[in-house]
Amino acid sequence: MQTPAPFEYERATSVDNALALLERHGPEARVVAGGHSLLPMMKLRLAGPEVLIDINDLADLDYIRVDGDDIAIGAMTRHAALLSSPVLAEHYPIFRDAERVIADPVVRNRGTFGGSVCQADPSEDLSAVTSALGATMVIRSTEGVRTVSAREFHTGPYETVVGPAEILVEIRVPIRPACGSAYEKVDRRAGDWAVAAGGCFLTLDTGGTVTDVGIGLTAVGAPHFCAPEAEAALRGHPISDEAIVAAAAKAAAATNPATDQRGPADYKRHLAGELTKRALRRALVRARGEGA
Amino acid sequence: MTATDVPTSPVPTSPVPMSAAGNPIGFGRMLRKEDARFLRGKGNYLDDVNLPGMLHGAILRSPYAHARINSIDISAAQAHPKVRAVITGEVLATLNLAWMPTMSYDTQAVLATDKVRFQGQEVAFVVAEDRYSARDALELVEVDYEVLPAVVDATKALDADAPVIRTDKEGKTDNHIYDWETGDSAACDEVFNRPDVVVSKADILYPRSHPSPMETCGSVASMDPVTGKLTCWITSQAPHAHRTVYALVAGLPEHKIQVISPDIGGGFGNKVPVYPGYVCAVVGTIVTGKPVKWMEDRFENLATTGFARDYHMQGEIAATRDGKILALRTHTLADHGAFNATAQPTKFPAGFFSIFTGSYDLEAAYGKVTAVYTNKAPGGVAYACSFRITEAAYFVERMVDILAHDLQMDPAELRMKNLIRPEQFPYQTKTGWEYDSGDYLVTLQATLDAAGYKELRAEQVENRARYEQTGEGTLLGIGLSFFTEGVGAGPRKHMDILGLGMADGCELRIHPTGKAVIRLSVQTQGQGHETTFAQIVAHELGLPPEDVEVVHGDTDQTPFGLGTYGSRSTPVSGAAAAVVSRRVKEKARIVAAAALECSPSDLEWELGRWQVKGDPEKAKTIQEIALLAHSSLELPEGVEGHLDASAVYNPPNLTYPYGAYLCVVDVDPGTGAVKVRRFIATDDCGPRINPMIVEGQIHGGLAEGIGMALMQVIAFDENGNCLGGSFMDYLLPTSLECPSWELEATVTPSPHHPLGCKGVGESATVGSPAAVVNAVMDALAPLGVRHADMPLTPAQVWLAIQGRPARTDLAFT
Numbered sequence A: 001m002q003t004p005a006p007f008e009y010e011r012a013t014s015v016d017n018a019l020a021l022l023e024r025h026g027p028e029a030r031v032v033a034g035g036h037s038l039l040p041m042m043k044l045r046l047a048g049p050e051v052l053i054d055i056n057d058l059a060d061l062d063y064i065r066v067d068g069d070d071i072a073i074g075a076m077t078r079h080a081a082l083l084s085s086p087v088l089a090e091h092y093p094i095f096r097d098a099e100r101v102i103a104d105p106v107v108r109n110r111g112t113f114g115g116s117v118c119q120a121d122p123s124e125d126l127s128a129v130t131s132a133l134g135a136t137m138v139i140r141s142t143e144g145v146r147t148v149s150a151r152e153f154h155t156g157p158y159e160t161v162v163g164p165a166e167i168l169v170e171i172r173v174p175i176r177p178a179c180g181s182a183y184e185k186v187d188r189r190a191g192d193w194a195v196a197a198g199g200c201f202l203t204l205d206t207g208g209t210v211t212d213v214g215i216g217l218t219a220v221g222a223p224h225f226c227a228p229e230a231e232a233a234l235r236g237h238p239i240s241d242e243a244i245v246a247a248a249a250k251a252a253a254a255t256n257p258a259t260d261q262r263g264p265a266d267y268k269r270h271l272a273g274e275l276t277k278r279a280l281r282r283a284l285v286r287a288r289g290e291g292a
Numbered sequence B: 001m002t003a004t005d006v007p008t009s010p011v012p013t014s015p016v017p018m019s020a021a022g023n024p025i026g027f028g029r030m031l032r033k034e035d036a037r038f039l040r041g042k043g044n045y046l047d048d049v050n051l052p053g054m055l056h057g058a059i060l061r062s063p064y065a066h067a068r069i070n071s072i073d074i075s076a077a078q079a080h081p082k083v084r085a086v087i088t089g090e091v092l093a094t095l096n097l098a099w100m101p102t103m104s105y106d107t108q109a110v111l112a113t114d115k116v117r118f119q120g121q122e123v124a125f126v127v128a129e130d131r132y133s134a135r136d137a138l139e140l141v142e143v144d145y146e147v148l149p150a151v152v153d154a155t156k157a158l159d160a161d162a163p164v165i166r167t168d169k170e171g172k173t174d175n176h177i178y179d180w181e182t183g184d185s186a187a188c189d190e191v192f193n194r195p196d197v198v199v200s201k202a203d204i205l206y207p208r209s210h211p212s213p214m215e216t217c218g219s220v221a222s223m224d225p226v227t228g229k230l231t232c233w234i235t236s237q238a239p240h241a242h243r244t245v246y247a248l249v250a251g252l253p254e255h256k257i258q259v260i261s262p263d264i265g266g267g268f269g270n271k272v273p274v275y276p277g278y279v280c281a282v283v284g285t286i287v288t289g290k291p292v293k294w295m296e297d298r299f300e301n302l303a304t305t306g307f308a309r310d311y312h313m314q315g316e317i318a319a320t321r322d323g324k325i326l327a328l329r330t331h332t333l334a335d336h337g338a339f340n341a342t343a344q345p346t347k348f349p350a351g352f353f354s355i356f357t358g359s360y361d362l363e364a365a366y367g368k369v370t371a372v373y374t375n376k377a378p379g380g381v382a383y384a385c386s387f388r389i390t391e392a393a394y395f396v397e398r399m400v401d402i403l404a405h406d407l408q409m410d411p412a413e414l415r416m417k418n419l420i421r422p423e424q425f426p427y428q429t430k431t432g433w434e435y436d437s438g439d440y441l442v443t444l445q446a447t448l449d450a451a452g453y454k455e456l457r458a459e460q461v462e463n464r465a466r467y468e469q470t471g472e473g474t475l476l477g478i479g480l481s482f483f484t485e486g487v488g489a490g491p492r493k494h495m496d497i498l499g500l501g502m503a504d505g506c507e508l509r510i511h512p513t514g515k516a517v518i519r520l521s522v523q524t525q526g527q528g529h530e531t532t533f534a535q536i537v538a539h540e541l542g543l544p545p546e547d548v549e550v551v552h553g554d555t556d557q558t559p560f561g562l563g564t565y566g567s568r569s570t571p572v573s574g575a576a577a578a579v580v581s582r583r584v585k586e587k588a589r590i591v592a593a594a595a596l597e598c599s600p601s602d603l604e605w606e607l608g609r610w611q612v613k614g615d616p617e618k619a620k621t622i623q624e625i626a627l628l629a630h631s632s633l634e635l636p637e638g639v640e641g642h643l644d645a646s647a648v649y650n651p652p653n654l655t656y657p658y659g660a661y662l663c664v665v666d667v668d669p670g671t672g673a674v675k676v677r678r679f680i681a682t683d684d685c686g687p688r689i690n691p692m693i694v695e696g697q698i699h700g701g702l703a704e705g706i707g708m709a710l711m712q713v714i715a716f717d718e719n720g721n722c723l724g725g726s727f728m729d730y731l732l733p734t735s736l737e738c739p740s741w742e743l744e745a746t747v748t749p750s751p752h753h754p755l756g757c758k759g760v761g762e763s764a765t766v767g768s769p770a771a772v773v774n775a776v777m778d779a780l781a782p783l784g785v786r787h788a789d790m791p792l793t794p795a796q797v798w799l800a801i802q803g804r805p806a807r808t809d810l811a812f813t
């Protein structure tokens, strides 16, 4: 059994209360959501917060709903809810694709959307999803609310713009008509972190021109988990398989993977292209309403 | 007592009668007796053992693979308010306990004094009031290390400029452990030099893996200061062997040591060795006068305890052009880590690797194994390997497939042509084994039929044509493996561990009311002994299995024997259980004769009763006899009362289970991902005592095979950092990687085992990796791939397609 270093524990009763506790305890305090990233790090003594502020009672941060032109998702929404949400399945099957291959049911029952993106693991799947979809991250502090685009949210491995006295409360994704989205991942085993993964959405006009596109990549060192060059190559152009293959090559070229036991860098770069290609093809089928 | 003295009772062909509880009175499917407590959370594992006043130990481990220890400062740790003792190698040295003997007659540091020799090596032991404080205090121990270059790549361990790891051994100037030879080198040369032979060569790595039982290793040691009795609860597969080793290591009198192996959450050979932590817990209880618990965490288990394999096997196979295999030879480099701590019979330093000629009739064979020290954790014989038969079976089955590839021959046809014929049994191999029985062709055919081999090959032709046209989609691969194991170590004449012969004791007592208790020397770790051994007694005596209590795992309660590993429980202890039951049966006959006032020779046995020949109404059931045996019934002169017996079984030979496996995979060349579509396994382990338990063993072993073939490896970076120290890095297969297993059986009884049974616990682990790898190589053949080493992760498959498969025991570069 692995044992963490000593720490204190507070259970927040509301967002305001959580923010007050964060202010009171200072930068050595951390919020704990699902705990599936933070607790293992504490047990391995890679993280040693002095105070844990448990936000699991904040049920008002657990929702997936249509809110005006957006889908709004509370930061405490569990992976399992993202996986089974009919709203997301209708508008963004990329969530279902990704959630099916994130961890295992035990982790998915507990791990949260907010915790995932705040952990900012360079292999986090949902970071690629939010980046692909151009989501907006809603952050609160005692000072008020601010929003940051998903592509500006991560500032480096395990680092985000969320300050020590702030909490991510919501993730917003704009609803797009005639949209298809998909996610592809290669792992060494079910429940394993990605060797490489990527997802995308695309919208088409009636003539088959790409009106908008977003491509997200994870585990391959893509800056901000996205592939802007590949998107630019597609946006405003007629869709075709040649265009997809060319865009995928651009996505691969812009990655900067690290060699580790999941594979050497050149393999991961290859995968970035291969998975972008596959995700775009699948998203296209979905955008055309030709298949799930 | 040997099996030859014992008449074998053939396995009944008529249906086995059922007990009142619905269990077979003999062989057959029944739910496991032990499962009631496991399913209700009432198991008693090591960490469930909690004694009053118990303290907790934690081990400080080396962050470096190779470093000199300049000094250790424990003062801050000692000052921790909850710390009761801090033990270092220096303290142990004063007790002559800093080093301990290994099961291979080497020595191993209990706590390092001079140098650390692998990452994770034990440096200090802290005993505290609770487990958290013990762990906290580890951070207060200051060790001044001077980092030394590490030997990581076994192929460079014998280089002239390689740092010498075992400077503790006087005069040691290199990292060589031993050279060991088997077979006939000259005879091989003669075959290989023939002008018309085809020779296929390959370098095959069976990389380091780890058995990773769910329950890690641990111990609770409790010394009674008044009686001087030491009681140790240990996660041990071999409690008696552990007790003897404790007596030898610690100089404690053996009768004052009680080793209790409670419920064991998986062993797979990981729980055979004596680990430094166990010794530390003993020292901890002696020093503090309180019970001390030590329980590994997952990193400690994966990174420091008995690993498996790590064999670099260069192979050459010679055959005629039309596919008659003539000879096989290997030079193998064995990476034993920093201490030679493998557990296997003394005369077999490379275990039973010499069985590498497999299931084939050869003219010549030769093997040489060179073992080396490296800066890695010690071990090597584990993970259901049957003493390195895993390595041997993988080697020969890859070599045969590579030969088939080079000859452009169908691998099933090549195997059919070369398998040992039924009339050749008992078969003497070129490396000294006597295979007891087998009908190999029938078993291979059963697998091919069950798989629909022809149809699969036809599908593959279409699949390849489509792939060639489109360059998209998956490639179908079909892989075969035919393995023969030698299990049930073993005949005392040839086999001992640390001088302890590998025979097993057994005691059976029938209580007056006809209920029984059988005491075993072997120790279940999930194999279902409490059920299987009750069924053996049921089979022999006609007692319902629910009336037979199986006692094991406590040295004060059970007769001596060497424990459970190497698939030896049924071949050795199962035989002992049959022998002891037959002795009870003979004693029962005398009692029945006295009660029926006839001569014992007038009686005949009918399951569960002795009856008068020709007058079956006149009979006594075994339950009636049990009461009579304890009653005032007058017994013949010299016959003592009661109904019990004991036996020690010394097997005359190993038993040789075998099987034919076929794996079907779909490989995605675009990503390197492998999906196992089907797995067909025909096993022949002789009669199956409880077919359900046998199938469970096979299911687990097949999953392990998929694990090893596709995802499991303990690799090291150039500094000797362990790259497999967590379940994020060392992957266990899940149900999603496993197809629905398709099992078949053939039954060829062992001629020398009293029940005809052969071991089966490791068969599937031994036989399955080659089938999976052969299937992936078969899928990739159209892309020019001939061999790539396990594990065939997506990256490794992609690299193989690129023509540059990686050395999987090293970090990816």
Ligand SMILES: Cc1cc2nc3c(=O)[nH]c(=O)nc-3n(C[C@H](O)[C@H](O)[C@H](O)COP(=O)(O)OP(=O)(O)OC[C@H]3O[C@@H](n4cnc5c(N)ncnc54)[C@H](O)[C@@H]3O)c2cc1C
Pocket: A030, A031, A032, A033, A034, A035, A036, A037, A038, A039, A040, A075, A076, A101, A102, A103, A104, A107, A110, A111, A112, A113, A114, A115, A116, A117, A118, A119, A123, A124, A125, A126, A162, A166, A167, A168, A169, A191, A192, A193, A194
């Ligand atoms: C076995 C296993 C396998 C996994 N596999 C995958 C995988 O394949 N793909 C994948 O993407 N992920 C994977 N994960 C990670 C999983 O998705 C985690 O649930 C997730 O990374 C963290 O979510 P959490 O709610 O558990 O966060 P926690 O562990 O509670 O917190 C993580 C970090 O985020 C901070 N935090 C949490 N919530 C907020 C908030 N609202 N505002 C500000 N900061 C916050 C915490 O302070 C902490 O620093 C795996 C995890 C495990 C244990």
